Amino acid sequence: MGVTLLDGGMGQELVKRTEDRATPLWSTQVMIDHPGLVRAIHDDFFAAGAEVATANTYAVLRDRLVRVGMQDRVPELIDTALSTAEAARAAHGSGLVAGSLGPLIASYRPDLCPPAAEAAALYAENVAMMQDRVDLFLIETMSSVEMAEGALRATAASGVPVWLAVSVDDHDGAKLRSGEPVSDLAATVARHEPDAVLINCSRPEAVAAGLEAIKGFDRPFGAYANGFTRISNGFLADAPTVDALERRTDLGPEAYADFVDGWVAQGATIVGGCCEVGPAHIAEIARRLGKLPAEAAASLA
Numbered sequence: 001m002g003v004t005l006l007d008g009g010m011g012q013e014l015v016k017r018t019e020d021r022a023t024p025l026w027s028t029q030v031m032i033d034h035p036g037l038v039r040a041i042h043d044d045f046f047a048a049g050a051e052v053a054t055a056n057t058y059a060v061l062r063d064r065l066v067r068v069g070m071q072d073r074v075p076e077l078i079d080t081a082l083s084t085a086e087a088a089r090a091a092h093g094s095g096l097v098a099g100s101l102g103p104l105i106a107s108y109r110p111d112l113c114p115p116a117a118e119a120a121a122l123y124a125e126n127v128a129m130m131q132d133r134v135d136l137f138l139i140e141t142m143s144s145v146e147m148a149e150g151a152l153r154a155t156a157a158s159g160v161p162v163w164l165a166v167s168v169d170d171h172d173g174a175k176l177r178s179g180e181p182v183s184d185l186a187a188t189v190a191r192h193e194p195d196a197v198l199i200n201c202s203r204p205e206a207v208a209a210g211l212e213a214i215k216g217f218d219r220p221f222g223a224y225a226n227g228f229t230r231i232s233n234g235f236l237a238d239a240p241t242v243d244a245l246e247r248r249t250d251l252g253p254e255a256y257a258d259f260v261d262g263w264v265a266q267g268a269t270i271v272g273g274c275c276e277v278g279p280a281h282i283a284e285i286a287r288r289l290g291k292l293p294a295e296a297a298a299s300l301a
Helices: 010-017 026-033 035-047 062-068 071-092 116-130 145-155 182-192 204-217 253-266 279-288 294-299
Strands: 052-054 096-101 136-142 162-166 196-200 221-225 270-273
Touching (some): 010 026, 010 035, 026 035, 026 071, 035 071, 052 071, 071 116, 136 145, 182 204, 221 253, 253 270
Parallel strands (some): 162 196
8 A cells, every 4th residue: 555645734834934923823814814825835735745735724613713703704714724725736736635623622632622522513513514625534633532532423424534633642652642542542443433543743753652552443544743842831721822832953854754764664654744844844755755756855855
């Protein structure tokens, strides 16, 4: 089986390309203030060899937007995000569009997660708006079994392939951020049968242990890590911004691609990048996978 190459992190790439101050919903606000930037980033990831455009819908959730009075703009923002990804795919001439479903309330906070039944009802609005326009749902950064269960319930009847991505402890990748063993996801995965199970938004050093746990789920698996030094206590506060996170300086394209090589050696068939992983990183992975000529990768470095 070949390896599918995801794109990299949209939010942090947006931070790098504008001087606007980051806010808790900054990557969503940018679709209103700088609509061309999101398209440009999709274009750059496709040019780098990515085969999937992850729509900028991670935080377009009514429960997140209500705090800034934008909850009634959910349909408009989802349409903008999907249209932008679709246009980039059309210009590229190939690729998949993934509808991102991020955590309710906040990332990395499984303690704030609503019960699965309530979460499924909250996600249902987004699923209904996206299911006829996306090639797959990418459930991202689920940090507990309960969080994964809620999102999987919401997508169960969509008729669209579903990839579940979970975030693991930065120091012990065999555990979810909730402290539960990654292996505790087995029953949920067996019940809902997502089309793939991934590790995401964790330090790349932690990924290999998480992959060993999900290899036993009898599903295609893979990973896309972040480039933060750690998820700080400041980012776990209410309504955090990315200013509370520190970017690594030792994770350039070659160093990150070395980690990806290891995941592929473990059997991963879906790889890419999350926060702080940009087009140059994806280009280096694509070059190593034989999906991008060396001269094209060099031009994006």
